[in-house]
């Protein structure tokens with residue numbers, strides 16, 4: 001099985017090109033005003049054309065209403081939506097139906113008990129994304145660069161299709177992939193030199209570490 005790799009929070013062509021050159025399967029754009037990675041829909045539309053035919057463009061939103069989603073989808077034409085707020089299962093189903101797009105639903109995880117939250121979303125969301133709980137006082141529901149204890153995912157039904165995220169970087173991704181077998185991984189802060197500033201060298205280093213982990217597991 002090929003591991004999907006999503007580079008999220010892209011705002012500039014050089015970092016997007018680095019993700020694509022390294023073989024990213026997904027590239028993510030953030031539509032959340034409080035984020036240092038927030039991007040205007042029209043700009044995301046321009047950037048996403050660079051990814052067409054090379055990677056899936058994912059629009060990340062947080063409890064967005066229909067008007068916001070309609071405007072974003074019209075301007076950017078994403079391949080997938082990532083819902084990173086408190087969207088209940090009915091809202092996920094409604095968003096999928098309205099836009100005819102696959103949905104990644106994000107969940108905040110601290111311990112194995114948090115995994116129970118996915119039950120009503122099975123068969124509704126196309127993929128799950130497990131992120132760490134935001135630190136106390138954090139303004140962002142994701143993109144905080146903090147990991148959780150990946151070992152809690154051992155309790156998951158092996159049929160669950162999920163991406164691992166939260167504080168991943170080139171130094172810890174090998175250990176994460178030794179402990180768990182996600183369908184994909186997702187990184188934002190770990191390939192930045194400052195909040196919202198993607199670094200081409202860190203993107204290259206992240207993919208290098210992913211490739212090294214793959215070679216070790218195949219050996």
Ligand SMILES: O=C(O)c1ccccc1N[C@@H]1O[C@H](COP(=O)(O)O)[C@@H](O)[C@H]1O
Nearest residue numbers: 008035142143144145165166167188189
């Ligand atoms: O990155 C953001 O600013 C963001 C804002 C609002 C919702 C989600 C956001 N990012 C997502 O958070 C995870 C983990 O990011 P990190 O690697 O820990 O920085 C990732 O899925 C991003 O899509």
